Amino acid sequence: MSQGESDCPTQCSCGPSPPSCPAGISWVTDACGCCKVCARQFNQDCSPSQPCDHIKGLHCHLGAGGDPERGLCRAEAQGRPCEFNGRVYQHGEDFQPSCQHQCSCMDGVVGCMPLCPQQVPLPDWRCSQPRLARPWGRCCEEWVCDDKNHITLPYILLMTLSFSSTELVSLPRSQVLLSARCLPQTTDWTECSTTCGMGISSRVTNNNAECRLVRETRLCQVRQCDLPLTPAIKVKVKKCQRTVRPQEPIRINFAGCSTTRRHRPHTCGFCADGRCCTPSLTRTVRLRFQCPDGEGFTRNVMWIQSCSCKKSCHNHSSPSRPSVSLHNDIHNFRH
16 A cells, blocks of 8 residues: 555545636546545646546656655656647647637647636626627627617606605606516627637527526537648639548547547538638537546537638637527437
8 A cells, every 4th residue: 555545534524516626627536536636737746635637648757856745747658749829739738829718738639628707797788789809908708889889768767867766756668678588699609719629619698597698618620630721632623622521430539538429520621722611500519428537528519510611710809799599509419
């Protein structure tokens, strides 16, 4: 029995709920097998009570600084590095390509998680046409109201403001402005955060029982990273190559875990004239993932139905527009 195991209590005593971990960091069980803790990441200090993130292939190399009970989280030798936006990251390394995403390199594949809040405050009711945009100097989208985009109070309501609070004022029913009904609004899904491999897409909607604006996220993969972006032989065709689909059903991998069922997902090919081939029609499905340690989770995943050629490869800074209809509503596979 190791020294770490000999220090374990005879009866586990953990908090009522696991700790809150930053985006992209998993829960792992401590050396005693008792409590869930936030996994230590690449190049961070580790110990039996602070284990490394085994899902990312990290291992605690004890003995750092001469202390046999402490070490550094290092990646296993067989893990492949990742190339992202012209930079190379080691297997198991975390990085932040923008203020909106936290990414990790896992055996040659980059996975990203959003850093912006999932719940978006309601826009000012005086705003007649609110739009989601990134204000200057800020990172996450907020509701913005243009200067000439405000609802003015009717004269009859303005008059009531001049009365004392002890006076009763009778207003006609036609003057009631705010309705108890909720007007459903949702934005389009953002483009995938990565051009290849697994990324993140998000949207904002209030289509819930509380009529509360929340940010929904889904995993997305436009294409596999080993697929060429341009054809080997130029042909005079200005259309997207038909969507690529595996011949046999495969398991979809994310963060070291795999889907419980096999699927044949479509991915985008390439455009013969050098333009970018991006999804033009998608839907959202809920997939169940199973991890090597026996735990599982469910995630929303973008399901590509068709692709098209575009001149602009990225448009992440464009503001999202609210719409009434819910596009790409979430679909559940029947087991």
